[in-house]
Amino acid sequence: MNFEQVTIVGPGLLGASLAMALRARKVCGRIVIWARSSERIEQCSGKEWCDQAEEDLARAVSGSSVVVVCTSVASISSLVSEIMRHTSEDMLVTDVGSVKEPICTSAVESGRGASGAFVGSHPMAGSEKSGMVHAKADLFEGKPCIITPQDDTPEVATQAVRAFWEKLGMKVYSMNSGEHDRSVAHLSHLPHLVSSSLAHCLNAIPEEWKKLAGRGLMDTTRIAEGDPGLWEQIMAMNKSHLLDSVSELENSLKLARKRLENGSPDEVREFLEIGSLFRKSLGNRDK
Amino acid sequence: MNFEQVTIVGPGLLGASLAMALRARKVCGRIVIWARSSERIEQCSGKEWCDQAEEDLARAVSGSSVVVVCTSVASISSLVSEIMRHTSEDMLVTDVGSVKEPICTSAVESGRGASGAFVGSHPMAGSEKSGMVHAKADLFEGKPCIITPQDDTPEVATQAVRAFWEKLGMKVYSMNSGEHDRSVAHLSHLPHLVSSSLAHCLNAIPEEWKKLAGRGLMDTTRIAEGDPGLWEQIMAMNKSHLLDSVSELENSLKLARKRLENGSPDEVREFLEIGSLFRKSLGNRDK
Numbered sequence: 001m002n003f004e005q006v007t008i009v010g011p012g013l014l015g016a017s018l019a020m021a022l023r024a025r026k027v028c029g030r031i032v033i034w035a036r037s038s039e040r041i042e043q044c045s046g047k048e049w050c051d052q053a054e055e056d057l058a059r060a061v062s063g064s065s066v067v068v069v070c071t072s073v074a075s076i077s078s079l080v081s082e083i084m085r086h087t088s089e090d091m092l093v094t095d096v097g098s099v100k101e102p103i104c105t106s107a108v109e110s111g112r113g114a115s116g117a118f119v120g121s122h123p124m125a126g127s128e129k130s131g132m133v134h135a136k137a138d139l140f141e142g143k144p145c146i147i148t149p150q151d152d153t154p155e156v157a158t159q160a161v162r163a164f165w166e167k168l169g170m171k172v173y174s175m176n177s178g179e180h181d182r183s184v185a186h187l188s189h190l191p192h193l194v195s196s197s198l199a200h201c202l203n204a205i206p207e208e209w210k211k212l213a214g215r216g217l218m219d220t221t222r223i224a225e226g227d228p229g230l231w232e233q234i235m236a237m238n239k240s241h242l243l244d245s246v247s248e249l250e251n252s253l254k255l256a257r258k259r260l261e262n263g264s265p266d267e268v269r270e271f272l273e274i275g276s277l278f279r280k281s282l283g284n285r286d287k
Numbered sequence: 288m289n290f291e292q293v294t295i296v297g298p299g300l301l302g303a304s305l306a307m308a309l310r311a312r313k314v315c316g317r318i319v320i321w322a323r324s325s326e327r328i329e330q331c332s333g334k335e336w337c338d339q340a341e342e343d344l345a346r347a348v349s350g351s352s353v354v355v356v357c358t359s360v361a362s363i364s365s366l367v368s369e370i371m372r373h374t375s376e377d378m379l380v381t382d383v384g385s386v387k388e389p390i391c392t393s394a395v396e397s398g399r400g401a402s403g404a405f406v407g408s409h410p411m412a413g414s415e416k417s418g419m420v421h422a423k424a425d426l427f428e429g430k431p432c433i434i435t436p437q438d439d440t441p442e443v444a445t446q447a448v449r450a451f452w453e454k455l456g457m458k459v460y461s462m463n464s465g466e467h468d469r470s471v472a473h474l475s476h477l478p479h480l481v482s483s484s485l486a487h488c489l490n491a492i493p494e495e496w497k498k499l500a501g502r503g504l505m506d507t508t509r510i511a512e513g514d515p516g517l518w519e520q521i522m523a524m525n526k527s528h529l530l531d532s533v534s535e536l537e538n539s540l541k542l543a544r545k546r547l548e549n550g551s552p553d554e555v556r557e558f559l560e561i562g563s564l565f566r567k568s569l570g571n572r573d574k
Contacts, residue, residue, distance in 0.1 A: 126501075199566050
């Protein structure tokens, strides 16, 4: 066993998958799940990845070496703030939010004078499906995880959070929270908005065309299916970086239109070539 | 056996896959392959899906019940025009081009007085990979195929082209060539341009961010890898319909930006919801 006890705050897709993975990989002795409603508590009780289900946050974190907040991104800051009041010496608090700067900034405030330490995490694993029902033990395996320690984060806490995700099979990278938010605006939030916008405009096509949808359309619109409530929160929290990346996309699209309208075949081909080479440079990491 | 002999003009990804599928499903007795260069002829000779490889077009089509032109979309019209001069009674000529109106219009001209009949086809099967080396016998299986007979196409020719693709396991739909080009502008060419534009703008990201690319980015940019030369031809041939669909995408993207900048959370969520519901309405036809 590597950690005595871990508390997971919020048993959704990520939280429940995390609990399954902790159990499967024997990363900790006990797993405590906190959930907001007694209905959820009941759903978790008796699951083999849940040793204790708690509605009371102070009781849920008590005695844990690691607390991972896995609720929706907009609710993480206030939960972290409450958890910091109940931390004990050497307790590590982290989260799974896909936007980091607002969460880390607020955690610095709420963590002042606390016994434990907060370090932000973003395990880049997910799905267009959400909820406990889609949870699976291998969700995190082989995926990247970004940790975002602040300048004043104790080194021991940074090491602990890195070790935690590595034990779950993730590739851990460290970055400051601002660079994190800029990078995911480009790599995740912009692709989502592009996919959604494509699906949004295609909503007007004749119903009988849908049977002609091929793999290209299915691929480009797959993530558009993701939970609109979750994605609204993510986009709102990372609005300024996202809008910057939208401007870059608009510039590329404008150039594509201009070359299609008036450019030579070579100019159109060169535009497509840049995109093709970029995609090739990402390699082939499909599962 | 359903057809005595079939000629495939151009053994690329589609042509070679077609030959493999014809053989695997015993759709015809003999398979003749036409290729432009003696090097290609040599590559095909001896393949178990090639009974005869020919550089001479007249000899290649002679004695075939069906001739399928599988070359790049910009070269189809001129090849069809030459083939029509060598057709015999009851010979069916078709193609696999992903744009149909210019090809069908030109085939009406070149087919005047010919013994055989041309009917356009668009088997909607493909890959971001191109070339004979990626060919596979099941490429067409279960995929849609659009046929585009003209008003004056003999009914027997329409029936023959439908039967041909159905024997290969395809779902065949009939449409006029103008509607075909409008629908694929939306369902295939627009998604490609969007995927390419996303990949084009992301070409400027720092190299070290690439390791963070997740499934969402991989999916949305997958088709951007497709052969720039082929896609330049397709986009040029379907330019006016494609530009119309680009305008629709620009409108959706503009609305997304406006709502992100000034809208309420509900307005952003509603935008994402429309895209999510559209994607759900396509069902799950992932392989």
